[in-house]
Amino acid sequence: MPFSQQSLWRFVVIRSNTYQACHRDYGAGCSMVWLTTAYINQCSRDDMLAFILCHEISHGICAHGKEKTKLRLSKAPAQEQEELSWKLEYEADEVGMRLCARAGYNPYAALLFFKLRLHHKKTSLPIGQNPHPSPAQPVAKLQSGVQEAIKEYEESNKQNTSIADWQKTKWESYWNPFHNYDLP
16 A cells, blocks of 8 residues: 555564564555564664664555565466565665665664674575565665665755754753743
8 A cells, every 4th residue: 555644554563582574554544564572672773673664664655565465366486476575575675774764764774684684594495485585685785775875864864853963952951840841
């Protein structure tokens, strides 16, 4: 489902030691993103967590669920399904990295996320049964687009007052119990 102002998003955290995150489109403008505590614990930076969430949101914005459903219903060969799945994952990586940049999160966190994933052993699935490419492949693809995302990140930070800047200028007056709370 393409993104609109009318979209309803739910975010769910599942207690688990497995590294999983997923987007589900429930129709009628309702989408859900869930991820496991293992992923959250792996994120050493907010930027990395933002990338995971933006990656999953990208699946919804780009209507990947519909594309996968159409392919499954067509009973395409497993290898063709895997190729489309990987194409959609790469697109979600790129769109997710750009969403992070626009939201003020460092897009290099996407590369860091996949580099950390390289250290986690994952069983190799037969051809046609692995919905995600190996973590090394997205790193190579994202490196070509990271400079454009950096420009968006820098522009985003120029337009928005960062939390750090806000804290420097407003912290004292914000927490003063005798102050009239004029929040920015």
